[in-house]
Amino acid sequence: QVQLVESGGGLVQAGGSLRLSCAASGRTFSMNVMGWFRQAPGKEREFVATISRVFGIAYYADSVKGRFTISRDNAENTVYLQMNTLKPEDTAVYYCAAGQKVGIMPSGAYDYWGQGTQVTVSS
Numbered sequence: 001q002v003q004l005v006e007s008g009g010g011l012v013q014a015g016g017s018l019r020l021s022c023a024a025s026g027r028t029f030s031m032n033v034m035g036w037f038r039q040a041p042g043k044e045r046e047f048v049a050t051i052s053r054v055f056g057i058a059y060y061a062d063s064v065k066g067r068f069t070i071s072r073d074n075a076e077n078t079v080y081l082q083m084n085t086l087k088p089e090d091t092a093v094y095y096c097a098a099g100q101k102v103g104i105m106p107s108g109a110y111d112y113w114g115q116g117t118q119v120t121v122s123s
Contacts, residue, residue: 001027002024002025002028002031002098002111002112003026004022004023004096004097004098004112004113004114005022005023005096005114006020006022006094006096006115007021007022007117008020008021008117009117009118009119010118010119010120011121012086012119012120012122013121013122014086014088014121014122015086016086017083017084017085018083018086018119019082019083020036020080020081020083020117020119021078021080022034022079022080022081022096022114023076023077023078024077024079024096024098028098031098031100031112032101032102033050033053033099033100033101033102034050034051034098035047035048035049035050035051035097035098035099035105035110036048036049036050036070036095036096037094037110038090038092038119039092039093039095039116040089040091040092040093043092045095045107047061047104047105047106048060048061048064048068048081049061049064049068049070049081050070050102050103050105051071051072051079052102053074056071056072057102058071059103059104061104064083064090067084067086068081068082068083068084069081069082079096081094086119086121087121088121088123089121090119091119091120091121093116093117093119094117094119095115096114097110097111097112097113097114098110098111098112099111
């Protein structure tokens with residue numbers, strides 16, 4: 001089992017920045033990738049970014065490329081999502097996930113999920 005706890009969400013004005021954190025515990029060594037997804041009201045959960053455990057290979061959704069940066073600290077079992085130049089359309093609940101498959105994968109490919117953290121960007 002792997003437990004994931006997100007933090008760092010909040011309310012920010014458009015153009016501002018936030019950094020999300022995801023602390024993992026349990027059998028974290030068994031997970032090859034950590035990812036971030038988001039879900040806005042009335043919409044499906046969508047991929048944001050993912051990073052591999054080995055070599056730290058990162059992938060991003062086109063909508064966040066150049067604005068968001070995913071990183072990880074394997075020693076601390078923590079993954080971060082630095083979000084810059086935030087837009088109102090980035091408003092969503094952001095979820096951390098852990099899985100096995102490297103690359104841009106649908107949410108169904110991930111095995112473990114956090115409870116989510118709300119990000120609200122005002123215009």
